Amino acid sequence: MNFIKTLIQNLVSGPSTVSYPFGPAWTPDNFRGRIDFKLASCTACRACEQVCAPGAIRFDKTPEGLRFMMWHNTCVFCGLCEHYCPTDAIRQTTDWHMAHPVKDEFGMAIRETIVYVNCTGCNAKTLSSAPNPVGVEPPFTPEEIEQQRNLCPACRKKALAERGAVS
Amino acid sequence: MSTFTIPVGPLHVALEEPMYFRFDVQGETVANVDIHAGHVHRGIEYLVTKRNIFQNIVLTERICSLCSNSHPQAYAMAVEQIAGLTVPPRAEYLRVIADEIKRVASNLFNVSVLAHLVGFESLFMHVMEIREMMQDVKESVFGNRMDIGANIIGGVRYDITPENAEYLKAQLDKVEPAIAEVTKIYRTNGSILGRTRGIGVLSREDAINCSVVGPVARASGIEYDVRLKAPYSAYPNLQVPVHTLKDGDVWSRAMIRLAEAATAIGIIRQCLVQLPDGPTACTSERPAIPPGEAIAKCEAPRGELIYYVRITDSPRPERVKWRVPSFMNWDALRFMLKDAKIADIAIIVNSIDPCISCTER
Ligand code: SF4
């Protein structure tokens, strides 16, 4: 019988299970796990909020600025937010260790605020979001990003035009 | 002999999915069967109209776990038709690779469950272990074991790098001989043959009358495969062998699925050889989608899957409707279950690989 052969082969090759949680469990580099958010890179374009099917990402206005909120327990790990984010501000890590006691439920979220600043060009109140890098040639230098961050949309446009960039 | 009625389902030890059958049996033989649906209606068609066009890529992927790549693909194809988007050649190939990887895993899953229902648990475990290699491929290349998230509107959102191409090839080299070996077991093993040969027969005429699709049709001698009849993505450039068998019994359906798993590996290899360079999506941002309506279809592991999408001025589609393969195939169960033995009911039902989650959505 063929299967006897298969059975013996499987006996020789040993168990294929891993001893997690007592040993490590293999995680590939491309694994789509827990969301990570880098406030400094966020342009406040809200693309991630618009593509997130379960509504795990929400932006709301607070007196201090625009608040980014992301609920880990609502996320379905689809990765669309990462795909459409122009600056990689939001991305998925390989972390899948997300079991937690119920009492920590409301802590399973990211809450960060893109604060209001006064535009260094015209002094208007504006969001200190990162500039959108799409189509900007040559690409922004780190200094320029910091400079842009403190400008209002109109002054950002002006600065871009002066620099001879197309956007 | 006395006649009595037995209910099977919606929750039943031997059924993989919540279907409800009422059998009139005479002694041990099924005389009549009533199939009732509607136990796991989740209202996804309604939900789709409450999400925007881009969110729905994710929602449609979650209609069915085993055909999880085919749903967003057909949906994306319909939306691309409406918007007149051209998917770049590399993305077309990547779509085929994703589709065929899912097909291998999905087919192996179905034949392993057959072994489980026959009571051959060690074979069940063995086939599941082979499938596990494909699960590892999905996890490594796409980042998830079931919802691989390959498609976006206008292309794909994963890429095959030289490293993961090597990994993929290495895994295929392991899976291919393993599938050949289990095919031999399914072909010759007495326990399998005894429980599946001549069981749940669907004749060619009945198959045509029920308009069955996918492996169920091909096991009854109907040469119908969307990949050939209406080639999409990169399929026109690929050699896609179609397998058919004449008997239309449970065994034939299992053999078709094993043969298709094996040829899917061949198709992935062809794609890796032919894979053109270039972008993986027509735009890196969200393309504008004008109003319109379209129909798209593709060959899911279980058979032909049709999507209808209608979009108006709103960012949300007005209507998305899908016709899933199980919807066509489960009517044929009436013919397959005629004069069947009670003990064979679960095996016959499993042989069409019914997917209630997508049929009742
Ligand atoms: S991975 Fe998907 S579900 Fe999770 S936050 Fe991003 S878009 Fe939302």
Ligand code: SF4
């Ligand atoms: S930059 Fe990225 S994280 Fe910030 S709002 Fe846009 S998509 Fe979201």
